[in-house]
Structures are given as C-alpha cells and as structure tokens.
Amino acid sequence: MLAVASGGGHWIELLRLRPAFSGWDVAYVSTFANYATTVPGARYYIVPDASRFNKIAFFKVLAKALPxxxxxxxxxxxxxxxxxxxxxxxxxxxxxxRTLWIDSIAQPKGISLSGRVAKRLATTVVSQWPEVARAERLPCWGAVL
Structure with a gap:
C-alpha cells in the first residue's frame, strides 16, 4: 500500500491514520525529505511539490511518482x-x-480544488465535513484530526 500526502496538515492527517494501516506493508510518499523520520522503518519516497499555479511541476511529480x-x-x-x-x-x-482520497479538514465550506479532480480519478473520495459530504454526494467517515 502507498500512503501519500503533501507536507504540513496533509502529512499530519496521514500520520493520524497510521493505526488503520496496521497489518499492511506500507510505503510513504511526501514532499519533504525530513518527514522520513516520522515513519521510522518504513520505505519513504520524496516527490516535488506542485500546485495549480505551476502546472509544469505536475510533470515532474509524475516523473518521480511513476518509478x-x-x-x-x-x-x-x-x-x-x-x-x-x-x-x-x-x-x-x-x-x-484501489484509491482513497480523503479531502482536507481545512475545507469546511466545500470540496478542495484537488478534491474536485480526485472525484474523477479515485475509487473513493470522502469529506471530513458532513455538510460538504451531503452537498458533494460523498461519504463522510468523520474527521481525521
């Protein structure tokens, strides 16, 4: 299994899910090299960051993610x-x-822009906010934090 998240709050939320990964062979991916220390003993990979403001960076991420x-x-x-x-x-x-996108807890008013794209790509997309889940017709499994 791959557990992947960008830095900051996304990474913290992913780490909060670690008990759910018990019994799985998990490799982690993020955008910061120093995060490897937060998952000792696990395989850890780094990909560059990207955003909607730098679409070319997505090709760099894809080039790192593919191998x-x-x-x-x-x-x-x-x-x-x-x-x-x-x-x-x-x-x-x-x-x-199978892929699971858990939209950020930082999106209480609507799904994130990346979450909108994820809805077309992921096997399952969930919101951490019941109101957003209802509006977007997504499941809400509760908050990670």
Whole structure:
C-alpha cells in the first residue's frame, strides 16, 4: 500500500491514520525529505511539490511518482491530499489499485480544488465535513484530526 500526502496538515492527517494501516506493508510518499523520520522503518519516497499555479511541476511529480508506483505495485493508495498526490491517483488507476482520497479538514465550506479532480480519478473520495459530504454526494467517515 502507498500512503501519500503533501507536507504540513496533509502529512499530519496521514500520520493520524497510521493505526488503520496496521497489518499492511506500507510505503510513504511526501514532499519533504525530513518527514522520513516520522515513519521510522518504513520505505519513504520524496516527490516535488506542485500546485495549480505551476502546472509544469505536475510533470515532474509524475516523473518521480511513476518509478515509485512501478516499484511498489500497490494494491491500494490512500491520500489526505493536495495537488501533487493526484499523480498517484492517475497511476493507481492505471495499475488497478484501489484509491482513497480523503479531502482536507481545512475545507469546511466545500470540496478542495484537488478534491474536485480526485472525484474523477479515485475509487473513493470522502469529506471530513458532513455538510460538504451531503452537498458533494460523498461519504463522510468523520474527521481525521
């Protein structure tokens, strides 16, 4: 399984999910090298950051993500998001992996822009806010934080 998230709050949310990964062989991916210390003993990979303001960076993320996905061959990919991790949803789809996008807790009024894209790519997209989940016709499994 791949557990992927950008830095900051996305990474913190992903770490809060670690108990749910018990019994799985998990490799982690993020955008900061020093985050490897937060998942000791786990395989850890780094991809560059990207945003809607720098669309060229998505190709750099995809170039880094492809060898990771091919090496790991995940049966599942879980992400607490942000734009660079959309590459893993694309690759997961191509590899036949089940994918889960958990939209950020920081989006109480509506789904994130990346979450809108994820709705077209991921096997499952969930919101952490019941109101957003209802409006977007998504499941709400509760808050990670």
């Amino acid at each position: 990771i996905a091919l090496k790991e061959r995940p049966s599942a990919i879980v992400t607490t998001g942000s734009a660079p991790m959309l590459a893993f949803l694309v690759l997961g789809r191509l590899l036949g992996a």
